[in-house]
Amino acid sequence: MQKKIPCSAERLGLLDPQMIQAVSDASSFQFAHQYLTANRVRIVEADDSQITSAVVGHSGLYEQTIRLKDGHLVSKCSCTLPEEPMCRHCIAVLLEYQRWAQPKQSRKPRPAKESITTPPVALSENGKRTTPHSVTPDVKLSEVMVFLEWLEPATKALAQQEPLPSPPALGPGAALTWIQTIRNLDERRRENEEVMTNLESQLKDRDADVGQLTQQLQTSLREGNAAQATTQELQREVASYKEVLATVSKLTTEIVRYIAQMRAVTGDMLQKGSQLEKLVGSFKDVADSLQSAIVLPPH
Secondary structure, three states: OEEEEEOOOOOHHHOOHHHHHHOOOHHHHHHHHHHHHOOOEEEEEEOOOEEEEEEEOOOOEEEEEEEEEOOEEEEEEOOOOOOOOOOHHHHHHHHHHHHHHOOHHHHOOOOOOOOOOOOOOEEOOOOOEEOOOOOOOOOOHHHHHHHHHHHHHHHHHHHOOOOOOOOOOOOOOHHHHHHHHHHHHHHHHHHHHHHHHHHHHHHHHHHHHHHHHHHHHHHHHHHHHHHHHHHHHHHHHHHHHHHHHHHHHHHHHHHHHHHHHHHHHHHHHHHHHHHHHHHHHHHHHHHHHHHHHOOOOOO
């Protein structure tokens, strides 16, 4: 997300931590300080007016672009946090830039008897650190020769990504400043390599998590398809059972009707049987009467 706030500073280097904290949300500044102390901030390219960087946040890697434009500080981050006036990642980048832009030897106390002014390390227009010309007019040739002797193995060490050799014992001056500048640049390079190693490790872990989640999703899809097929089979069986139940219900109705008819026929037969018994009884009585009335002639 892109944020824009008024800013009267002419260079990004003039934004010290106190000024940054004054215009930042307290919680966002606290998170930014945590990113800074955990070495999660990497400045890709920077100059006095623009910074390009990357920050390892809690949820992934975010990219930032911060620049001074028309009296405003414009910050853009790939995160979606609604923090105002700028997100925690941009705050962390501004804090890291203050440390990144200043050589470490400038923070060390100078010897009390130092007679030669150590030239500061500044940023050139293309964002690279450069050493301005020393205010001292004379440079000792012996120190230059010692520096050149140290520079050859130092260059080989840099090419092979090995630790730099121990610096020669030199007094304050341009040669010592050059050596210290190279050592500071090498230290910054190793810090950036460590950050990149951590980023690559986190990316590998995320890739492994994505692969595992993909496998789980595929397994869930297969189980869902199997469950759907089982459900369809059960629906077909239920439909078949419904047809059987309808047939049984129809047969039951027919059987009940036949039973009623049989009961009616049985009742009629019982009634007619009773009438027949009465008729037989009447015939028997008539036969008995006729038999008694008939007198047989003597032989």
